[in-house]
Amino acid sequence: MKLKSALLALTLAAFAGTASAEDFPKGSVDYIIPFGPGGESDITARFQQPFFEKLFGEQMVVNYQPGGGGAVGWSQLNNMAGDGSVIMGINLPHIIIKPEQGDVGFKTDDLAAVYMFHYTPDAIVVKADSPYMTLQDLIDDAKANPKQVIFSGSGKGTANHLAQVQFDDMADIESTYVSFKGTGASVTALLGEQVKAAWGYTTVGAAQGDKVRLLAVAMEERHPAFPDVPTFRELGFDMVSGAYRGIAVPNSASEEVRTQVSDAIKAINADAEFQQKMLDGGFALVDVGYGADMDAFIAEKAEGYLSAARSAGIIE
Amino acid sequence: MLEFVVGALSPLNLLLALLGVAAGTIIGSIPGLTATMAVAVLVPLTFTMSPDSALILMGAIYTGAIYGGAYAAILLNTPGTPSAIATTFDGYPMAKRGDGDLAVSVACISSVIGGLVGALALLLLAPPLAEAALAFGPVEYFWLAVFGLSLIAALSTGDFLKGVIGACFGLLLAMIGISETSAEVRFTFGSNVLLGGVETVSALIGLYCIPVLIDLVATPDRHLKAPEQTRGFRLPEAFGLLLKNKINVMRSSVVGTMVGALPGAGGSIAGLVAYSEARRTNKGKPPYGEGNPGGIVATESANNATVGGGFIPTLVLGIPGTPPDAVILGALLVQGVRTGPSLFADGASIVYTFIFGLLLATVLMLPVGLMIGRFAYGAIVRAPKAALVPVVAFMTVIGTFAIRNSLSDIAIMIVLGVIGWVAGKRGFSVSPIVLGLILGRIAEQGFVQSWTIGEAIGNLWGQFFGRPLSMAIIALTLLTFFYPFLPRLKQVFSRGPVQAAPERERASKPAVARDLIALLIAGGIALLALQQSAGLNPEAAVFPETIAMAMAVLVLMALLRLALTRHVSEVSVEGSWLRMIALPVVMLAAVFAFPALGFAITAVLLGLALTVIAQHDRYSAKSWAILLASVTGVIVACTLLFSEVLSVPLP
Numbered sequence: 001m002k003l004k005s006a007l008l009a010l011t012l013a014a015f016a017g018t019a020s021a022e023d024f025p026k027g028s029v030d031y032i033i034p035f036g037p038g039g040e041s042d043i044t045a046r047f048q049q050p051f052f053e054k055l056f057g058e059q060m061v062v063n064y065q066p067g068g069g070g071a072v073g074w075s076q077l078n079n080m081a082g083d084g085s086v087i088m089g090i091n092l093p094h095i096i097i098k099p100e101q102g103d104v105g106f107k108t109d110d111l112a113a114v115y116m117f118h119y120t121p122d123a124i125v126v127k128a129d130s131p132y133m134t135l136q137d138l139i140d141d142a143k144a145n146p147k148q149v150i151f152s153g154s155g156k157g158t159a160n161h162l163a164q165v166q167f168d169d170m171a172d173i174e175s176t177y178v179s180f181k182g183t184g185a186s187v188t189a190l191l192g193e194q195v196k197a198a199w200g201y202t203t204v205g206a207a208q209g210d211k212v213r214l215l216a217v218a219m220e221e222r223h224p225a226f227p228d229v230p231t232f233r234e235l236g237f238d239m240v241s242g243a244y245r246g247i248a249v250p251n252s253a254s255e256e257v258r259t260q261v262s263d264a265i266k267a268i269n270a271d272a273e274f275q276q277k278m279l280d281g282g283f284a285l286v287d288v289g290y291g292a293d294m295d296a297f298i299a300e301k302a303e304g305y306l307s308a309a310r311s312a313g314i315i316e
Numbered sequence: 317m318l319e320f321v322v323g324a325l326s327p328l329n330l331l332l333a334l335l336g337v338a339a340g341t342i343i344g345s346i347p348g349l350t351a352t353m354a355v356a357v358l359v360p361l362t363f364t365m366s367p368d369s370a371l372i373l374m375g376a377i378y379t380g381a382i383y384g385g386a387y388a389a390i391l392l393n394t395p396g397t398p399s400a401i402a403t404t405f406d407g408y409p410m411a412k413r414g415d416g417d418l419a420v421s422v423a424c425i426s427s428v429i430g431g432l433v434g435a436l437a438l439l440l441l442a443p444p445l446a447e448a449a450l451a452f453g454p455v456e457y458f459w460l461a462v463f464g465l466s467l468i469a470a471l472s473t474g475d476f477l478k479g480v481i482g483a484c485f486g487l488l489l490a491m492i493g494i495s496e497t498s499a500e501v502r503f504t505f506g507s508n509v510l511l512g513g514v515e516t517v518s519a520l521i522g523l524y525c526i527p528v529l530i531d532l533v534a535t536p537d538r539h540l541k542a543p544e545q546t547r548g549f550r551l552p553e554a555f556g557l558l559l560k561n562k563i564n565v566m567r568s569s570v571v572g573t574m575v576g577a578l579p580g581a582g583g584s585i586a587g588l589v590a591y592s593e594a595r596r597t598n599k600g601k602p603p604y605g606e607g608n609p610g611g612i613v614a615t616e617s618a619n620n621a622t623v624g625g626g627f628i629p630t631l632v633l634g635i636p637g638t639p640p641d642a643v644i645l646g647a648l649l650v651q652g653v654r655t656g657p658s659l660f661a662d663g664a665s666i667v668y669t670f671i672f673g674l675l676l677a678t679v680l681m682l683p684v685g686l687m688i689g690r691f692a693y694g695a696i697v698r699a700p701k702a703a704l705v706p707v708v709a710f711m712t713v714i715g716t717f718a719i720r721n722s723l724s725d726i727a728i729m730i731v732l733g734v735i736g737w738v739a740g741k742r743g744f745s746v747s748p749i750v751l752g753l754i755l756g757r758i759a760e761q762g763f764v765q766s767w768t769i770g771e772a773i774g775n776l777w778g779q780f781f782g783r784p785l786s787m788a789i790i791a792l793t794l795l796t797f798f799y800p801f802l803p804r805l806k807q808v809f810s811r812g813p814v815q816a817a818p819e820r821e822r823a824s825k826p827a828v829a830r831d832l833i834a835l836l837i838a839g840g841i842a843l844l845a846l847q848q849s850a851g852l853n854p855e856a857a858v859f860p861e862t863i864a865m866a867m868a869v870l871v872l873m874a875l876l877r878l879a880l881t882r883h884v885s886e887v888s889v890e891g892s893w894l895r896m897i898a899l900p901v902v903m904l905a906a907v908f909a910f911p912a913l914g915f916a917i918t919a920v921l922l923g924l925a926l927t928v929i930a931q932h933d934r935y936s937a938k939s940w941a942i943l944l945a946s947v948t949g950v951i952v953a954c955t956l957l958f959s960e961v962l963s964v965p966l967p
Contacts, residue, residue, distance in 0.1 A: 030963070030965060038641075038642025038643070043649055049650070053363065061963045066512070072722075101501070102501040104501065155496075156497065179498075179765070184579060187633075192450035192452065209654070280652075
């Protein structure tokens with residue numbers, strides 16, 4: 001058996017070693033997801049995987065390095081090879097909020113973000129048989145019964161949590177937020193009627209179909225997959241928010257490598273089939289490339305997230 | 317329906333199922349290599365292969381890996397996957413007394429039965445079971461974790477107080493890192509290494525495997541009792557045992573299916589719950605924990621049933637039941653398969669082909685598993701100690717690294733191993749510590765969530781104790797907890813005055829001193845945890861503070877008992893201290909050498925050093941050459957397997 005596995009390893013190694021390319025990618029690329037499998041970061045990476053291979057003829061190997069809500073991976077990113085062979089998923093608001101909560105081994109500025117490729121807009125989700133038909137129903141109940149409207153959501157100091165804080169403030173209500181480990185657990189609690197509603201994303205609506213109802217989505221325009229669901233802005237709440245996801249490289253990467261990775265992710269985003277898959281999944285695409293655009297984008301988002309987190313008492 | 321059966325039975329799919337089960341079994345048998353990793357590596361294949369074939373391959377690997385975890389549990393006292401923790405309780409004692417071959421066969425048959433029950437439930441009962449699983453809220457998860465913890469009473473037969481102190485220690489270990497419920501950094505002592513917490517699988521490897529290795533090098537005795545002659549698979553005996561345990565195997569399979577259907581609970585809890593129920597209802601001899609095959613039957617049937625069970629929420633609700641399910645769900649989404657109740661109603665062919673493929677793979681596991689099991693048993697029983705120790709030690713190192721590509725995890729694993737060894741010798745058995753570590757996070761999350769909800773609705777008491785499902789779990793917990801004490805209670809009630817317990821010998825002064833030091837260290841840990849909790853926000857502090865307080869009280873009770881009775885439970889240390897100390901020291905040195913010398917060179921040096929440490933017999937130059945060459949060969953081959961086939965970025 002040991003001999004066999006060695007032979008297998010050798011044969012496969014021979015196949016893997018025959019790569020030859022000039023620019024990026026030079027060979028297979030390790031795509032590290034700093035979370036466990038099954039979350040939005042993993043699923044979108046899996047969406048990208050075949051398109052990367054189609055466009056560049058090289059493997060993109062998805063690895064998981066979970067722990068500390070992403071902090072384990074991000075704190076180690078800069079020790080990895082900066083030649084374009086390693087890229088890592090990054091998430092807003094995580095990379096902005098976490099370093100403010102204590103020493104988590106990295107600062108926002110340490111991460112060389114090269115591309116933001118999509119976001120999952122915040123949305124209030126209820127079960128299909130919930131008495132809340134509209135957002136106003138929920139607000140009325142929350143006004144009549146302070147704290148009794150209980151939301152589930154994924155994590156603390158996350159997009160879900162900040163959305164709850166912001167919306168409570170805007171609608172002048174007091175609701176309760178229960179943190180679950182990931183969207184899957186949060187939606188389980190919603191479906192099991194452990195909570196009255198969930199602060200989730202548009203993706204929850206896509207995954208759960210007619211078992212749930214979205215009351216409003218935090219986008220500028222309605223999501224094409226949910227033409228009947230109003231935006232918060234339409235209902236008078238100025239909320240455009242969610243979790244933004246992108247790619248970072250180790251900070252030892254040259255300007256050239258950064259640009260190349262950025263262009264590669266951009267090319268995947270431009271593929272019509274990829275776009276359709278993402279929209280069907282409830283995601284919303286964004287294109288923020290490496291350079292001044294990225295710096296401005298992160299700076300702008302950081303301001304909003306940090307002020308929300310401060311007013312919620314999540315950070316000092 | 318028939319066309320799906322035919323689809324699943326195509327020659328290619330048959331071959332894939334066979335290969336998948338074999339590969340999965342081997343992967344699962346290596347501690348640290350998990351089903352999640354194996355399945356994740358295969359995802360890109362689904363893009364080029366037809367999706368149903370790829371899914372069958374993934375399902376086969378998954379189910380094989382869960383079974384493969386039993387080998388290391390039985391033969392090395394080290395669960396290859398967390399699902400096999402409870403397999404060690406009776407499997408290793410059986411192997412010790414020379415029944416390792418029988419234990420492996422029993423594990424195989426039980427796994428097949430459990431796997432079939434789980435897969436059939438997936439085929440026939442998926443939508444209603446998924447609905448039922450939703451009734452489990454945060455409170456129920458909390459009580460389920462407490463139920464798992466109630467096994468401590470049974471697992472620390474030697475010394476109950478020390479067992480509970482150990483469990484508290486394990487619970488506190490689980491609190492290290494960034495808290496899930498409050499996102500606050502806790503108990504890291506300023507070190508980034510501890511940010512992500514103690515990784516469960518690497519902790520299991522350390523706590524269970526390192527003590528075995530230390531004891532192995534200490535003396536020249538054989539690892540396991542070798543049989544006089546080969547006895548084949550001992551199938552008639554194994555089937556006889558299964559027949560005797562027919563209620564046990566059915567109950568455990570059902571438990572496994574249902575726990576598997578709870579998103580986030582997983583195989584380790586299923587195995588523990590099934591084990592504890594089997595133990596409670598057992599009337600036969602020997603007792604559980606001393607090598608009763610019933611313990612293997614319960615755990616192995618339950619953990620393989622979670623494979624089918626876990627796919628229930630994955631496919632019906634789109635919510636993965638276990639981490640490997642999450643990977644498979646991702647692959648399905650990429651294929652454009654939308655999960656949900658309609659998936660079953662519309663009879664999406666891909667799902668039914670997959671389920672039949674899973675059933676097929678499970679059936680194939682019987683011959684494949686028996687054969688690989690026989691090989692594993694033979695290899696471990698016959699291997700000379702000087703080859704076994706370096707190879708197993710190398711596996712623990714590379715396996716730990718591969719879990720999340722972290723060198724510091726290896727160091728944590730080795731340090732925990734030494735702690736586990738010392739604790740074991742001092743009468744704190746390792747299993748309660750592991751139970752605390754595994755169940756700690758689930759218990760804390762459930763607790764904090766229930767507390768938040770209870771406060772919001774203004775009914776904390778009702779939230780924790782008033783829900784019918786909770787009450788049922790609480791009742792079972794009490795039953796399990798007090799069951800080990802039942803004989804003594806009966807005595808109290810039936811015979812009136814309590815018979816004086818047989819007078820135990822008072823321990824020697826040095827033994828009392830040793831116990832005193834151990835208890836004082838435990839007390840120190842509790843106080844340190846209390847001091848560290850003081851600065852945290854209430855959500856992050858409530859659980860560890862409660863545990864630390866309980867631990868401090870328990871230590872005081874143990875100190876009082878020591879002062880009054882002077883009874884000491886400890887395990888004597890035999891053999892060479894030099895070798896025992898050299899093993900962890902050399903392994904730790906390797907961790908620091910990896911970045912400097914590269915992985916392969918360091919690993920070979922580590923293997924050779926450990927060969928010398930484990931070598932007791934006099935060898936000729938030729939035997940030395942063969943020994944060293946084969947150890948080097950295995951290490952190089954495994955390194956290649958990890959770096960090239962499994963794409964692990966070795967340093």
